Amino acid sequence: LCHRLKDVEWRSDIPLVGLVMNMRGYESFSSSGLDAITAVMGANQEFSRANSGMSVDDAVRVNAEIVAAAQGDGVPVRMYLSMAFGAPNTPVEKNLVGELLAASAEMGVERVVLSDTVGVGRPDLVSEMLELALKYMSVDKIGLHMHDTYGHALKNCAAGLEHGIEFFDASAGGTGGCPFAPGASGNLATGALLDLAQRSKCAPADSSLAAIDKASDFLSSVLNKPLARGAKLCP
DSSP: OHHHHHTOGGGTTOOOEEEOOSHHHHHHHHTTTOSEEEEEEESSHHHHHHHHSSOHHHHHHHHHHHHHHHHHTTOOEEEEEETTTOBTTBOOOHHHHHHHHHHHHHHTOSEEEEEETTSOOOHHHHHHHHHHHTTTSOGGGEEEEEBOTTSOHHHHHHHHHHTTOOEEOOBGGGOOOOTTSTTOOOBOBHHHHHHHHHHTTOSOTTOOHHHHHHHHHHHHHHHTSOOOOTTOSOO
16 A cells, blocks of 8 residues: 555655554564654653553653664654643643653654644643743744644644644544544544634645545545534534
8 A cells, every 4th residue: 555655646745654653663664665754652651551552761762763763764753742732631741741852852853743632732731832842942843733622723723823833733524533542533624724824824825625625525435424624623
């Protein structure tokens, strides 16, 4: 599948990214033909063990090995910090997030993406955590990954735009989620994020919501469930 994706007509210069959790995964990635790596460290011990089978300290060590191997092969790495705004029953562990930001900066990853894995973030907390991240890296190396579990994802992204953030995750139709984050909704819908970016003069006015809707409709038919269309967050 990975090799077939590299040859599709619509791909253009879109990078194909694979999730790598350990060195065995890196070996598989190396033969996949993909362009870049997504790596993950959780800012919560319980989540880290559930998601990766490792303590936070072990995850830092393993990810440092992955990043070093990737850099040796000329492969860019995006580091996602899960639970960066809090866990289901635990407030954000700011000191731990700071430690993971420092570790990511030391590794020299291409970008660090602060991830609101369960959607508990609010604009004021987003601003606070972005200010923390800016102590370790420049704004062009920071991204945001928001879920809309409690209806704050767009406001959180707007707070990111105010801080100069230009990298945001979204998914067609608002699909996605995490099996180790109970109760979390899917990712922020691409159409809703594009609408915000256009209204904020951060995206071309002719960017096509219709094309995004086409992708959402396809996924809706495959998954047999309604998905978000247009600028809506929910179906």
